[in-house]
Amino acid sequence: MERRKILIATKTYPSISTKYQETVCTAGVLLDDDEKPVQWIRIYPIRFRQLDFDKRYPRWSIVSAKIEKMTKIIEKKVFV
Secondary structure, three states, rough: HHHHEEEEEEEEEEEEOOOEEEEEEEEEEEEOOOOOEEEEEEEEEEEEHHHHHHOOOOOOOEEEEEEEOOOOOOOOOOOO
């Protein structure tokens, strides 16, 4: 896991997950060392309401977080 700076662009309304409890999905822009944009990033799962109050982030804030790329391929099921 590497620590990176992320500009928070948006987050979803909390939803219930059987695997992760209550979570939010957050989208942001990954920043380089000079805080210039590199690429869009999705951060999931975040248990936002369970974070300490001083760790909750508003939209357009820059946060530093340990992140790792998801390598698991999710199989989509289609119901007709």
